[in-house]
Amino acid sequence: MESNAELSDPGMAVKMNYKCFPSIKNLAEGKRANEDEILDLVAFVNARHDCADFRVLSCLKAMYEYPDLISLSTKKAIKSALLGFKYWLDEPGIDGMCFWSENHQIIFHTAEYLAGHLFPDDSFSNDNITGLQHQEKARPKILRWLGQRFQYGFIEWHSNTYYEEDIAALAMLIDYAPEMNIRIQATMIMDLLMLDMAMHQFEGYFVATSGRCYEKQKKDPRNADVNDILKCAFGILDHEYDYSRISTLVLLCKHYVLPPVIRKIALAKGTFVIKESMGMDVKEATKKIFPADFDHLGMYLWQMEAFTNPESIEMTMAIFNEWKLTHNNFLKDLKMINRPFLLKSGCLPFLVSVLNPATAGVAIQRANTYTYRTPHYLLSSVQHYHPGKFGDQQHIWQVTLxxxxxxxxxxxxxxxxxxxxxxxxxxxxxGNGINPECTQEKNIVLLIYDLTKRRGFLEQKRLNLVHFYCPFDQMDEVSISGRLVVVRKQNTYVAIMSDKEAEKKEDEILYRGRILRFAIILGDQEHDGSYADFCQSQTLKRFKATGKKVSYAGEKRLTLRYNNGFFIDKQRISTDYPRYDTPFISADREPSQLEIHYEKDVLTHYFSRFERKRG
Incomplete structure (x- = not known):
């Protein structure tokens, strides 16, 4: 693979397209597939482009499940690709792949484990070890990944893009892992992903604050990557399945049956407050993940994409050099600080603190999420998520009407x-250039954006404005008056109050300034009367903003002080949540067991005992 030293990235549109082959549906029906589609995946795998690991899973599905329906020549091409693939960062060869994010790690480990099991006695040409050795190499990594999800939740919290990838890998383990303990634990983590989507669904869509979310999916839940999974699991959505998606591996999974209790939670009527803790902050991870070697602490930090934080930079550079990653498209700019005197001096953490790199915001840190799910809307936010720090793909809050x-x-x-x-x-x-301070209590979100924080290395020109996405042409009524915006969709209302004047521009509302404060209030006809009644009640007299403080007076007075607490009627409210605090499941962080319940249905996970019990 050294000939690929100048590998270029094909771009997101190519990488996120056709991760499976559409005619796999034919194979599932006992018919022949269009094998050109399979060979296109094989070519992508051989090129070692980013997201090749997704295609490897689809090739493995074909080989495990449908070998008798595939021609000998195509099976040889798949086998050659699997034997020649680079399954981890420490292997030789040039590539353009991202191995390390939370979803990629479980996909790579699953691919290596199942490819090794499929060809145990063959020599894998990239590193000249056998399939059995690859299987044994991947096994502890899979178990570690599963255990960390059970204890700490998902780093890429509530992601309507990357949960699709996690679930696809788990489906492959559930169907084909030769070890029952791995199958059982993979099934439990699959349950937790399904539960997360069940608790945060509105009108069938998975809509919540998120650790990683892209523009199309943020603006329109119909574009979410998990929608085929949601339709299959909960039966609310009504659309044609797309068999070119990697979620096809879930649709065709034979050994996972959604527990009835999770389906009932998705379909439950009523109003619910759902609080969760997901992941860890970088500082916490360095204290809790042992041993502090590449495979344990190093790869957890890289799941977080915490490359250039003061607490992680020395580990990053050690891995970068030991595994010879100077060619990697994503990491290549680390060369600028890869100087022997810096590495030996121990001053890298201090240097990073001084430089204040914008790349530190790429790290996906602990999220305390709050969701208010009602029959009329779903409002969701992450509490106090590193306000004033740089952001990347984190989606701080949203409401779905x-x-x-x-x-x-x-x-x-x-x-x-x-x-x-x-x-x-x-x-x-x-994401955000600069993260806001954010808190929520039921139907109200308070926000403060402080854009005066010091600039950072690699930060581009900072814009002194905040904007709201608001598709006005899809609203039934709109009222904009100075610092107050009120909209109606069917029988649901949203009021946005600010200390700055609102500017309407196509599908957005702009607010200009360096310190900006907001209150977002949700209402509905059932509780607030008509739209006119709601507009009359939501006056700026309820809203107060001074300095780095914002308050809203409803039934109770909510006050948010920037980096200094959230108060309800002057009582400080903790935004440091347990693993789960919901009507359906409650648990502290780092649980040994979890119990999911609704009405008379119960599902219990005893993770370390490899026991999943219903009733």
């Missing part, structure tokens, strides 16, 4: 790099 209408706000960012591998976030609608 009837008819699949999303509203949210961002501080528009600009990508730190311009190459195709890294030029898509943060951007005008993806």
């Amino acid at each position: 009837p008819g699949g209408i999303n509203l949210f706000s961002t501080h528009p960012g600009r990508p730190m790099f311009q190459d195709p591998a890294r030029n898509f976030s943060p951007s005008y609608w993806v």
